Amino acid sequence: MKSVYFDSAATTQVREEVIHDMMEVLQKNYGNPSSTHAFGRSSKTIVESARKTIAKYLNALPQEIIFTSGGTEADNMILRCAVRDAGVKTIITSPIEHHAVLHTVEELEKEYGIQGKMVKLQACGSPDLEDLERLLQADDSKKLVSLMHVNNEVGNILDIKKVAELCKENNTLFHSDTVQSVGHFEWDVQDVPIDFMTAAAHKFHGPKGIGFAFIRKNSGLKPLIFGGSQERGFRAGTEGVHNIKGLETAFKLAYDHLEEERAYVQSIKDYFKEEIKSEIPEVKFNGNCGDSVKSTYTLINVCLPMTPEKAVTLQFQMDLKGIACSKGSACQSGSSKGSHVLEHILSDEDLLKPSLRFSFSKYNTREDVDYVVEVLKEVVNS
Structure with a gap:
């Protein structure tokens, strides 16, 4: 059969080159990245090198890349922190987003009393941008738009630059679940004025359990997980160095052979x-x-x-x-x-x-x- x-x-499927690089780190670079001795510094170098690599391909700043366990954590973290720290009172999304977004918005409505509003869909399932503009201008509340770039079930591609520009014109934060698009489409966060985006390595031939959030500088967001100074204090916890190396290798190969x-x-x-x-x-x-x-x-x-x-x-x-x-x-x-x-x-x-x-x-x-x-x-x- x-x-x-x-x-x-x-x-x-994980690329062979990714497995090779991860195995090498597991065998040789087992120091804690927070330790100041040579073993720790060696691991820290790997983590920061990966951050710089990702930032370079996205045309972002290294400090704007925060490593996470994947797309779901990154989506949750961004939406929660935007409500808690940036004063967001209204989240505009669509009914066909990933549940990492939809369920988080539902919980934020219960916990913080925010308003979740759904943009209308065209017959094909793509968000109606005229309706989005209407929602953006409906009231003076602090808003965040969360619309995925590539739908994970039917593959529709959002006109993400147009949405980003609409949000900027209306002084609204813009988050996009880009899990199905990072590693498959070119990105330039200077050309597309997006505030937040998310990625997961296992969607582009990397390991599971590792991803990242792009959080534009001066966003006002504060840590969600406390305990240590890792990820510039934004996400406490010892970094999975081998997974981060696997993410970097998969990311680089995806774009070098795109x-x-x-x-x-x-x-x-x-x-x-x-x-x-x-x-x-x-x-x-x-x-x-x-x-x-x-x-x-x-x-x-x-x-x-x-x-x-x-x-x-x-x-x-x-x-x-x-x-x-x-x-x-x-x-x-x-x-x-x-x-x-x-x-x-x-x-x-x-x-x-x-x-x-x-x-x-x-x-x-x-x-x-x-x-x-x-x-x-x-x-x-x-």
Whole structure:
């Protein structure tokens, strides 16, 4: 039985170079970065080198990069601190954000009495920027906008520069969950006037459990975790030096090979689109994922022409055939609930049909696509 991994939006295969560099640090650089002896200084150098590398590629300042355990922590930290420290009274977001944002906003409404407002969505699922502008100008409360750059389920790309400029014009802070975009798209935080962004290494062939937050200088945010002076006092706790090194290596390789790898992964997605449409003509592409300009090249989300009864065992059948894919975000795949993203953009009729997300990487091949489409055709027609 063939084994195909088409779930890179959930997590990616770790590059061999990343594993090599992490192992070397684990073996040789085991000193605590906060220690002043040679072992500690050696580890501290690795941490600060990684910070400088990331800052360089983002055109940010090294002190604006704060290492975290991943995107969820970074999203929570930024939103909470913005309310607590920057006087934010209103958070404008969308109903198809990651739950790391949506659930945090819900908790902040309970704890601090802030207002959470939802921007309207276009039919494809992208935020309506005219409605966003209306919400920005609705009252004089201190506001923060939180909209993801690339949607993790349907791949829609936000016009992030336009949103950043709207926020700046209206004296509003702008946070973006960029977990699905960092490592896959170029970034320049001087060109895009964003205040906060987040990333996770395991989305671009790095290790799990490490990511970072970009927090623009003079933001007024204060520490959420106390205890030590790590991360310039912003996030206490001994740094995972090996994970930070893995993040740096994966980040650097992602951007050094971005053009060639993007072209290759785009070709895999294009081939998947062509083949599935040819073999299953009634298939539909959810959101903007069928559009090469308005959607990321890394994933596709398809609605299959199947009855609800047959759909129940679809993902189980795919797994039995050695195919890894997702019915939504990995955070939701263990839940009996449907995708909150698709609930907002699909018709009632299409919500009864199964939708699957297939996400690609440099490690996939056309042969993988052929096998998956063949299995899908067999299941749909059974």
